[in-house]
Amino acid sequence: MQGIKDLFYQDLEIRNWICEHILKFLYSYGYLEIQTPIMEERDLFFRSVGESSDIMEKELYTLDSLRPKISLRPEGTAGVVRAIFRNKLFYSGQDFIKVFYRGSMFRHNRPQKGRLREFMQIGGEFFGIKEPIAEIEVLAMVHQFLKKLPIGDFVLEINTLGNKEERKIYIELLFKYFEGNIVHLCKECQSRLFKSVLRVLDCKHEKCKRLVLTAPSLLDNLGRESLSHFDIILNGLMELGVPYVVNRNLVRGLEYYTRTVFEFLSTDGLGAQNSIVGGGRYDNLVNIIAGEDVPALGFAVGVDRLEMLIKKNSINFLEKRPDLSIIYADEYGKQQVLKWLINLRSSGKWIDCDYRDVSVRAKMRRANRIKSKKVIIIGEDEIKKKIAIIKDMDMHSEEAWDMKKSLLEMI
RNA sequence: GUGGAUGUAGCUCAGCUGGUUAGAGCAUCAGGUUGUGGCCCUGAGGGUCGAGGGUUCAAAUCCCUUCGUUCACCCCA
Numbered sequence: 001m002q003g004i005k006d007l008f009y010q011d012l013e014i015r016n017w018i019c020e021h022i023l024k025f026l027y028s029y030g031y032l033e034i035q036t037p038i039m040e041e042r043d044l045f046f047r048s049v050g051e052s053s054d055i056m057e058k059e060l061y062t063l064d065s066l067r068p069k070i071s072l073r074p075e076g077t078a079g080v081v082r083a084i085f086r087n088k089l090f091y092s093g094q095d096f097i098k099v100f101y102r103g104s105m106f107r108h109n110r111p112q113k114g115r116l117r118e119f120m121q122i123g124g125e126f127f128g129i130k131e132p133i134a135e136i137e138v139l140a141m142v143h144q145f146l147k148k149l150p151i152g153d154f155v156l157e158i159n160t161l162g163n164k165e166e167r168k169i170y171i172e173l174l175f176k177y178f179e180g181n182i183v184h185l186c187k188e189c190q191s192r193l194f195k196s197v198l199r200v201l202d203c204k205h206e207k208c209k210r211l212v213l214t215a216p217s218l219l220d221n222l223g224r225e226s227l228s229h230f231d232i233i234l235n236g237l238m239e240l241g242v243p244y245v246v247n248r249n250l251v252r253g254l255e256y257y258t259r260t261v262f263e264f265l266s267t268d269g270l271g272a273q274n275s276i277v278g279g280g281r282y283d284n285l286v287n288i289i290a291g292e293d294v295p296a297l298g299f300a301v302g303v304d305r306l307e308m309l310i311k312k313n314s315i316n317f318l319e320k321r322p323d324l325s326i327i328y329a330d331e332y333g334k335q336q337v338l339k340w341l342i343n344l345r346s347s348g349k350w351i352d353c354d355y356r357d358v359s360v361r362a363k364m365r366r367a368n369r370i371k372s373k374k375v376i377i378i379g380e381d382e383i384k385k386k387i388a389i390i391k392d393m394d395m396h397s398e399e400a401w402d403m404k405k406s407l408l409e410m411i
Numbered sequence: 412g413u414g415g416a417u418g419u420a421g422c423u424c425a426g427c428u429g430g431u432u433a434g435a436g437c438a439u440c441a442g443g444u445u446g447u448g449g450c451c452c453u454g455a456g457g458g459u460c461g462a463g464g465g466u467u468c469a470a471a472u473c474c475c476u477u478c479g480u481u482c483a484c485c486c487c488a
Contacts (some may be wrong), residue, residue, distance in 0.1 A: 002479075054486050058412065075488085105488075110412075112482060121488055188485080204484090253487060263487090275488060302488030329446050362439090362445045368448035369438090377447065393448070 003117030010319075011307065015120070018149065018306050019102060022122050029137070031100040031124050036079035037296040038104060041188050042069035047288050048078035052195035059107040072106035072360025075254065076123045077282070077298050084127065085290035092292040096128030102303075114273030114305050123279075123300035127286070130295035134227045135281065136236035138299055142264060142277055143242045151309035152268030154276060156243065159250035160230040160259050161198070162222045164284055167253055167258065171197050172392075177215055180266045184211055198251040202235065212249065252278065256285040260297065269312060270305055277301045277360065324351035324411045325367035329360050330377030336383055340407065345401060368393065374411050376401070 007015070034296045042062050061072040073079055081103055084090050090097050102122040111117060126134055139156065146154060161167055174197045182190060186205040193200065201212055219227070237244050252261045261280035270276075279299025286294040326341065328334045337353065344351045352372055354363040360377065365374045382388040386403040390410055401410050 049442065059486075107487080108412095109486065110484090111480090112484095115487075123488090194418080199486095272483065273487070278488060300488055305488065327447085359442095360438075361448080362441085364446095364448045365439095366448090374447095375448080379446065381446085389447090391447075396449095 001117075003115075005116060005118070008243035011311075013320075014310055015303060015307050018310070019122060021149060022145050022301060022355050025141055026100045026122075026124060029097040029098065029141050034080055034083060034099040034101050035103070036073075036076075036083045036101065037122075038073055038106075039063075039070050040073055040079050040082065042071040044078050044082055044289065045071055045074060048081070048254075048256050048285055049074065050196070053169055053253050053255055054109075059109050061106050061108055061256060063345045075284070076101050076103070077125060077254075077256070080298075081286055081289045081296070084125075085286065090127050090294070092294050094128060096126070096236060098124065098126045100124040109126075112273065113271035114308060116304060121300045122303055123298060125298040127294055127296045130283065132232040132260075133236065134295075134297055135233045135262075136240070138297060139233075139237060140242050141263060142239050142299060142301075144203055146193065146264060146277070149306060149310065150313050151266065151276070152304055152313055154264050154266050154268070155245055156237075156262060156264050157250050158233070158237075158244050158260065158262040159247050160218070160222065160226060161251070161257055161261055161280075162218060162226045163258055166218075166222055166226055170216070170218050173216050173221065174198070174200075178211065181211055182208075184208075196255065199253070201249040202251050217248065226259060233260060252280060256282045256288070256361055259284045262299075266305070266309060268309065269278070270308060273305065275297040275302065276305050276309075298305040310327075319371070320350070322367075322372040323349040323374065325352040325354070325363075325370075325372035325375045327354060327360060327363045327367065327377045328373060329377055332380035332383055337378055344408060349408075349411065358365060376407075 042060070045060065048393060060074055063113055064072045080099060084097075084099065089099075100123060103120065104118050105121050106118055108117060109115065124138070139158075143156065162170060175193065178185060178189075178193050178197065178200060182193065185193065185200065186208050189200045189203050189205070189208050192203075200208060201215070203209065203212070205318070222230075234244070234246070250261055250263060252263075257280040262278070263275050263305065264277035266274045266276050277299055279297065281295070281297040283295045286292055286296055293410045326337050328337045341351055341353055352367070352370065354366055356363070364375065372393055374392060376388055377391075378388055388401045388403065390399045390401050391397075392399070399410070401407060
């Protein structure tokens, strides 16, 4: 299937390593893990992500024949919010909680570099704190764990969208502005105008960019509280030494964001899909889904993209090697070796054995190719004399093994 | 969803304006070395030329369809 991949061997090791690295940070910041189904009622996404977003319009995998309609999750937040409140893990007025999730997300768009139809995200959600210090903590943490990953350079872009009311007013203002200039907009933006005006700000067409330059600015239309909320975040980042760039046109495709939105972008060769972490505040979402007023914010990490970057920077991962290859040279050896294998493997070491009916030479070649650390060859001779030779493949040396001693101690 | 590139051996790729049994390197196996890796030499095995249809005396090569891969638009992690 297009854009849906099998994962194996070293790719998985890198991926698991990334997850472990990030989880360490999450735990130290007090996040606990939550797992939600990879499917939800379609309506949940409809309400949260926004009906006119691209995700809802064309990227959702939906089982239409079921009632209610079921969709594969395109992102993690909606399901987590649903789960938190359905299971009463948190309620309005309680202190706060932090949870994280990890797993596959699904979006049906055309695959390209850094974009798959099934992709993995690790995300964190922080419920209960309306103060900007929550953003500062989240951004500082993400910056910390990204910095310690061998992924090259990245930048943090940040913006504010204001609260629900400010946003509503601004959207109307913007709509009027663009409506008056509708002929100067690109085709897509002309239809965007009626669905999500904010995204016109993000358009890359020259025509639209020119119009955006003189468009009313959101910052001019924010109330004092939203402005100071944003200022406090920026100051906090500065004091913590977290570099950022304010991008006034940064809008996010998910419609539930309020106030703060941010994105960490790789500047180090990911191609066109260079966003590695995205997130923001969503103070209204809990109300939409669960009917309670709870301030919240969250972020999601694109694990596949981090994996690409790490591979590109060709970090040498410890390759897995067998500790010992056992080669039997004849029937005598074969009988003996089976017993050893079971015992030795219970120690947790990787003991390799070539069961093919081929020459000792071919088996040696294989042991060399898979980079076994040591090799032992067993045949009638060795068993009768109770002495075998253990070859150290790296040192090109040999050592005698008296079978009265433990073989485990020799490797 | 739109546009471009591409698909030949396990891998990386040659194969001209259609022309006999489709090639190379690496890898594999065997032998040189009767039971010992990396280097070297010799040989062998391995392909419905992505799939389906069409044009032709003749198709890996030309045309159509389809599937996969890939890059960009778009969107986002």
